[in-house]
Amino acid sequence: MPLDRRSLLTGSAAFALANAARAADPPRDDAGRTLDGLRTPVARVFPAGPPAAILLYTFAPELLLGWPRAIRPSEKPYLLPRAADLPEVGRLTGRGNTANLESVLALKPDLILDVGSTAETYRSLADRVQGQTGIPYALLDGRLASTPATYRSLGRLIGRDAEPLAALSQSTLATMRERVATVPEDRRPRVYLARGPRGLETARAGSINVEALALMGAANVAGPGGGLAQVSPEDVVAWAPDVVVALDPAFAAAARQDPLWQATPALRANRLHVSPSLPFGWVDFPPSVNRLAGLWWLGKVLYPALFPEDIRAVARDLYGRLYHVTPDDPALDRVLAETR
Numbered sequence: 001m002p003l004d005r006r007s008l009l010t011g012s013a014a015f016a017l018a019n020a021a022r023a024a025d026p027p028r029d030d031a032g033r034t035l036d037g038l039r040t041p042v043a044r045v046f047p048a049g050p051p052a053a054i055l056l057y058t059f060a061p062e063l064l065l066g067w068p069r070a071i072r073p074s075e076k077p078y079l080l081p082r083a084a085d086l087p088e089v090g091r092l093t094g095r096g097n098t099a100n101l102e103s104v105l106a107l108k109p110d111l112i113l114d115v116g117s118t119a120e121t122y123r124s125l126a127d128r129v130q131g132q133t134g135i136p137y138a139l140l141d142g143r144l145a146s147t148p149a150t151y152r153s154l155g156r157l158i159g160r161d162a163e164p165l166a167a168l169s170q171s172t173l174a175t176m177r178e179r180v181a182t183v184p185e186d187r188r189p190r191v192y193l194a195r196g197p198r199g200l201e202t203a204r205a206g207s208i209n210v211e212a213l214a215l216m217g218a219a220n221v222a223g224p225g226g227g228l229a230q231v232s233p234e235d236v237v238a239w240a241p242d243v244v245v246a247l248d249p250a251f252a253a254a255a256r257q258d259p260l261w262q263a264t265p266a267l268r269a270n271r272l273h274v275s276p277s278l279p280f281g282w283v284d285f286p287p288s289v290n291r292l293a294g295l296w297w298l299g300k301v302l303y304p305a306l307f308p309e310d311i312r313a314v315a316r317d318l319y320g321r322l323y324h325v326t327p328d329d330p331a332l333d334r335v336l337a338e339t340r
């Protein structure tokens with residue numbers, strides 16, 4: 001229905017009042033930084049890295065200017081066509097940052113969004129980019145446990161209701177914690193996360209890469225220290241994991257034929273599992289809200305008796321709510337094809 005002149009003026013006045021309030025009390029991000037100049041409605045957002053792109057896509061896909069890495073053909077069926085076809089814009093954070101400030105300015109974003117650590121290194125980067133470009137740069141908490149609050153923070157910044165997704169993530173996290181709490185510490189599985197084509201890169205306890213495993217109560221055999229580490233097959237054999245969670249199907253296939261890997265309790269018990277990865281990884285890569293589906297999958301992998309739900313039904317529901325596309329049976333078959 002067309003807006004009459006009175007409605008249009010009323011709406012304009014409301015936006016003017018909202019922006020006046022923001023000018024008097026500028027919004028802040030999760031690092032406590034002031035985002036001077038951020039005005040609503042926000043219409044164009046540049047994602048500083050993959051976690052930000054995924055978070056924004058799940059919430060407001062029409063605001064996304066592009067992806068840090070172009071969406072691959074195998075990933076496109078699980079995303080809205082218009083969003084899946086957005087260009088590659090590079091990244092400002094993480095390994096191999098590929099975007100420069102000139103290219104960011106050329107896209108004319110209203111906001112640069114970064115989701116991950118709020119430590120000093122990332123605050124300094126945000127301050128520098130915001131100062132050099134004049135574009136508000138929001139740094140939001142990317143920890144898995146903070147997902148509900150992060151959705152709400154983003155909602156306040158872009159002027160939208162985040163409660164449906166905040167409530168979904170809050171309910172998911174609460175369910176995981178409640179069920180895992182019933183398992184005594186000494187009954188929780190010892191897990192090795194195998195990254196890369198040889199499975200010899202892993203993440204130590206405290207790293208963002210193993211947050212999903214930690215939330216599910218798994219004991220990380222690689223020990224504490226945070227960050228990624230290169231290890232040897234002999235290290236893994238000595239650690240004797242009960243479960244191996246792999247990211248690369250090719251590694252999993254090779255490990256099942258390798259006598260050294262077969263010496264681990266995990267492989268002897270047929271507990272080497274490959275994390276689903278379409279359109280994004282369920283356990284680790286990249287570490288964003290795509291891990292919500294992975295929590296249910298990990299529940300079934302680590303505690304089968306506690307998680308009787310049909311993972312296909314869970315995935316279908318979450319994909320519809322997070323990715324705005326409800327996959328059919330063949331699409332789900334492709335998502336779960338490599339898992340065991």
